[in-house]
Amino acid sequence: MNNDASAPSAKAQIGVTGLAVMGSNIARNFARNGYTVALHNRSIAKTDALLENHGGDGNFIRTETVAEFVAALERPRRVLIMVKAGDATDAVIEELADAMEPGDIIIDGGNALYTDTIRREAAMSARGLNFVGAGISGGEEGALNGPSIMPGGPVESYESLGPMLESIAAQVDGEPCCTHIGPDGSGHFVKMVHNGIEYADMQLIGEAYDLMRKALDMPVAEIADVFRAWNSTELESYLVEITADVLSQVDAETGKPLVDVIVDAAGQKGTGRWTVKSALDLGIPTTGIAEAVFARALSSSTDQRLAARGLSSGTLGSAPADRETFINDIKTALYASKVVAYAQGFDQIAAGSAEYGWDVDRGALATIWRGGCIIRAQFLNRIREAYHEDPALPSLLLAPYFRDAVEVGIDSWRRVVSTATLLGIPVPAFASSLSYYDGLRAERLPAALTQGLRDFFGAHTYQRVDKEGTFHTLWSGDRSEVTE
C-alpha cells in the first residue's frame, strides 16, 4: 500500500470518492485488478477503515482533501463518485470540477436520476470535462467481485474508461458485464429501469410466496425448498436464489422464520418510482413495475391498513385441491409474469432511447445484465438471443421462445389469478401482467368506447375503422357525424 500522495511516483489510474458500501468495494475491486486507486471520502474515517481492513488488496493512495485527491491522479484524470444520489452528488461534482482540468473524466456511479445526469453532463462539457453517468448494480458483493456496469456519456470517454470498467465487471461466458450504453443520461436511464424490473421481480416473488403460504398453508421452510428447487429451472436467477436463503433464515431470538419477525412495510429509495414516472411520460404501460411500486406504498400505509383490518372479504373460495399442481401453476405464473415485466422494461428502454436519440442496443443490455446485477437471471440469455435475432422486436412476448413459454403456461396463469381472487389473496403483479397480456393480444379493446365518451363530453374526435380521417358526432345536436 502506498499512502503518500506527495511522492512523485504516487499516481493513480483511478480515484474513488465516497467510500461507503459501494465505493469501498469498487475501490478494492480496482486495486485487486492491478490498478492504483486514489481514495477519498468526505470524512477520513471511511478511508482509514478501508486501508486498515483491506489495504493489502492492492495499491491505494490515501488522500484527505480534494486537492490531494486530484493531484494523485494520472492524466487524463479519472474519478469515480460513489456518494449519496441527489444534492450530495452535485456538491461533490462542483468541488471536483473546480480542481480538475479539461479532458479529465468524472464518472458518477451512484443511482442518479437520468435527467440530472443529462444536466450534469451538459454543465461539465461546457467546462471541458467529460462526464459519464454510469449505472452500477450488484450491491456490496457485486461491487467487490464484479458488478454489472452501464456507462453512458461521450463515446470518447469510453475509449479511455472502457477497458478499466470491463476488467472489474462481472464476466459471463468470457464477456464482461459492461458496455457503453449511449450518450449522456442513457446509462442512468437503463439502471433506473433495471431497478424498476428489480421491484417487479421481487413483487412477483412475494406474491408466489404469499400464495403458497395462504392458499396452501405451507410452512416457510417448505416454501424455501420450493424456491431452491425452482432455481434449477428456467426461473434460475439471483433473486430466486436469495429468496430461498431469506426464507430459510431462522430468527435467533424467537426461533421463528426471520420473515415472520420482519415488519411487512417495504421501503423504497426512489428508482422504482422514477421508472414509473418516466413510463407515464413516455406512454409505456409498465404495469408490473407500477404495481410493484404501489404494492410497496400500500404495505407502508400502516395506519390505513390497521383501520381496514375488519373489512369484509365476502364469501371466499376453497383452497386448491391438489397442492403439487397448484405449486406448479404458481411457478408457471411467476415465469410468465416475469417475462411480461422484462418485456415492459425493455419497451420503456426502447421508448427512452428513441425519445433522447440514444440508440440503446437492447441485446447488448441483456448481455450485460446476465451477471453482476441484482436482476441477473438465466433467461436473460433468451432475451439477448431474441434481440440479436431481431433488434427491432416490437415486444419480447412476440419472440418465438417467449411466445411459446407463455402459451404453454397460460392456463396455469389464469388458474393462479382466479384462485387468488377467490381466496382474497392480493396478487396485483400477477393479475396486471395477465391483463396486460390479454390486452396486448386482444383484437378489439374498449378504448373505442373511451374515444366515443371523450368525443361526447369534450368533442375530442375519433378515427373510424373503415375510412381515413378524423370525425366528430354532433352529440348535442342531431347526432350526425361530421368530418373534422
Ligand SMILES: NC(=O)C1=CN([C@@H]2O[C@H](COP(=O)(O)OP(=O)(O)OC[C@H]3O[C@@H](n4cnc5c(N)ncnc54)[C@H](OP(=O)(O)O)[C@@H]3O)[C@@H](O)[C@H]2O)C=CC1
Ligand atoms: N447500496 C447499494 O446496494 C447500491 C447503491 N448504489 C448507489 O451507489 C451510491 C453509493 O451508495 P452506498 O455505498 O450505499 O452509500 P450511500 O448512498 O449511503 O452514501 C454514503 C456516502 O456518501 C457520502 N456523502 C453523503 N453526503 C455527502 C456530501 N454532501 N458530500 C460528500 N459526500 C457525501 C458519504 O460520506 P461520509 O462518509 O462522509 O458520510 C458516504 O461516503 C448511491 O448513489 C447509491 O444509490 C448503487 C447500487 C447499489
Ligand SMILES: O=C(CO)[C@H](O)[C@H](O)COP(=O)(O)O
Ligand atoms: O441499485 C440497487 C441495486 O441495483 C439498490 O439495491 C437499490 O437502490 C435498492 O432500491 P430500493 O431501496 O428502492 O429497494
